[in-house]
Amino acid sequence: MSTSLPDKPRSLLRRYLVAGYAVFIIYASLTPFTGWEEQGLEFWAVLTSPLGLTYTGFDALSNLLAYFPFGLLLALTFRTYFGNAASVLLATLAAVSLSVAMEYLQMYLPMRTSSNADILSNSCGSLCGGLLAVSIKRRAWFVRVTQWRIGLFRQGNGVDFGLALVMLWMFAQINPSLPMLGNVFITEPAYRMFIASPPEPFSPWESLAVALNLLMVGTLLLTLLRTRRHVAVGLMLMLGIVALVKFIAAALLLKSWALLLWLNSEAILGIVIGLLLITGAAWLPPPRLIWATALAALSYVILANWVLDSGTPSAAMRLYHWHFGHLRNYNGLSHTVSLVFPLLLGGYLWWARASYKQERE
Structure with missing residues (x-):
């Protein structure tokens, strides 16, 4: 039909x-x-x-x-x-x-x-x-x-660009050699958690990076959707898809001992904090919401580039049980996308701010 x-x-x-x-x-x-x-x-x-x-x-x-x-x-x-x-x-x-x-x-x-x-x-x-x-x-x-x-999303300047950014964000998150919503590559030393060795110390900075990453996409959805209450469903759906694809990719590509390393305690805490921050941001009026999104993006850029050491994409190759060059390229690409995303988000926010001004006039 x-x-x-x-x-x-x-x-x-x-x-x-x-x-x-x-x-x-x-x-x-x-x-x-x-x-x-x-x-x-x-x-x-x-x-x-x-x-x-x-x-x-x-x-x-x-x-x-x-x-x-x-x-x-x-x-x-x-x-x-x-x-x-x-x-x-x-x-x-x-x-x-x-x-x-x-x-x-x-x-x-x-x-x-x-x-x-x-x-x-x-x-x-x-x-x-x-x-x-x-x-x-x-x-x-x-x-x-x-x-x-x-019918679900707003009409106006930059909305289609914002939707493309959401898809770009999801692409960067499905890499199985990165923690859930994180940007620090998992490397082989994490294998020590399975043998008699002191565990890696908990990193609150990584949790904060996860929270800011989730806050960026959550506030982006708040500016895109006609009805803000749909953001909760949208976020749960996106997180579910990312987790499912990440698990499948890990099962196919990673060594058996690395299957669930992407779901660490830093990621879980960061997701909880991120969801709480998004709940608070949902009450903000559009102009303040745009500034909150910009602040989250700026904080993430500073944290990812000057506080956290994300390592090199090639260092994560030891997690994989097959070593085709395509995987090295993909690791590098997903890492680059996660770093470029906040900058592209800034361009969208400038666009959205002009659209809100036109609506008020």
Whole structure:
């Protein structure tokens, strides 16, 4: 069954998600962004080399899955302006263009390898994502979900950007080598808790970082939702999803003794404090709520960058029982996102403040 959406201002959420996902791909493809040099390679030779020369099934699957959401988001965005066939074609061409650009730039990074098989896998992933997008775009359930989102959240400047920030925040939290809502990487010395060794001392600063992290996203939801009482349900749903995905990722990726290290006492205390602070913030009028969110973001930046030592993403690799470079890239990406999120939140708050001023006028 299919239907159509009523006429309404076009949402910018998909465009923000497309832009954000493109940045993710660039980061994962070109990190660590150092050691650029000419290696005497010809890109045409890379494109015409035998497929699968040094390629594995894992490489093919990971590249296909990496570009599948990108093709999906691109096709959903293009479908607003074009028909099904044109949307799939444009989405695939855009994704392939980015893939080709990344493979070309990787020729200048000694730590990376350019491959035509990567381009083929990425193309298949984006094509599959595009085909799925046009198949669900007019489905009744998809339209109902879209209408539910429109009715649940405020309309105004920056709301779509705020929703994209919520999704970005959730992406940064599902890393199993980080404590629940924390930013300090778990490292192998934590293994001493399972043998006859003194336990690591409790860190109140880490609890405070968790509380501020939760307060940031909680107050962000307070500025986005039409009805503030929905924040409690939204937060519980988000925390439940993060915990579930984090547990599944830990079960699949981490060594058995590290399965539940992400749920430590600092994280639990920080979540409780964060929920109490959000309850108090819910009573603030919009202007003061924006200032409270900005203060929480500033405090988190200071704490994460100048008080806590978060370690290096590579140090957490000892927790994993498989050591593909994709995981190192993901650790670095999630760590970067957690540090950049407060700055992006500041940009949203400036936007939201202008919107509240317009509403009062």
